Amino acid sequence: MKKQGVAIVYTDYGAPREDKSKPWNEEAHKACESMLPAAAKPRPAEPEALAAAQKEAACLRAEGVSWYPDPDPVTGEIDQTKGTPEQWTALKRDHLDALKKCRTPR
Numbered sequence: 001m002k003k004q005g006v007a008i009v010y011t012d013y014g015a016p017r018e019d020k021s022k023p024w025n026e027e028a029h030k031a032c033e034s035m036l037p038a039a040a041k042p043r044p045a046e047p048e049a050l051a052a053a054q055k056e057a058a059c060l061r062a063e064g065v066s067w068y069p070d071p072d073p074v075t076g077e078i079d080q081t082k083g084t085p086e087q088w089t090a091l092k093r094d095h096l097d098a099l100k101k102c103r104t105p106r
Contacts, residue, residue, distance in 0.1 A: 004028030045076030052104045053078070059102035065095050 002008050006028045007019035045053070053071035057078070060068040068091070069082035080088065091099065 001028055001032050004031050042072075042075045044074050045071075050076040052076075056102050056104060060095070060098055063095065063098035063102060065091060065098060 001018060004025065004027070006025050007022045008016050009019045010016055050071065050073070053076040057068055057070050067083050067087055069079055071078055083091075
């Protein structure tokens with residue numbers, strides 16, 4: 001990245017980081033993209049955790065949160081990009097009773 005003109009700063013621990021105060025350099029990122037390490041494989045959820053996430057999603061939809069997505073069938077994670085930021089904010093603001101009813105204690 002440095003060779004591509006990206007400003008580098010160092011953390012207190014000496015780790016190099018891109019200087020976020022400088023403008024984003026798309027060309028540098030594209031030029032260095034092939035050097036990124038491979039993404040980690042998603043860790044499968046335990047069957048009980050996946051079942052709980054699926055039950056929670058179905059419950060929230062039954063409680064009126066019609067847009068709430070199903071969890072990923074492998075990881076059990078909820079994709080936060082499914083739904084707008086406004087919907088996620090409203091979920092916590094307007095559907096707190098549904099969340100309490102549907103959410104399994106962790």
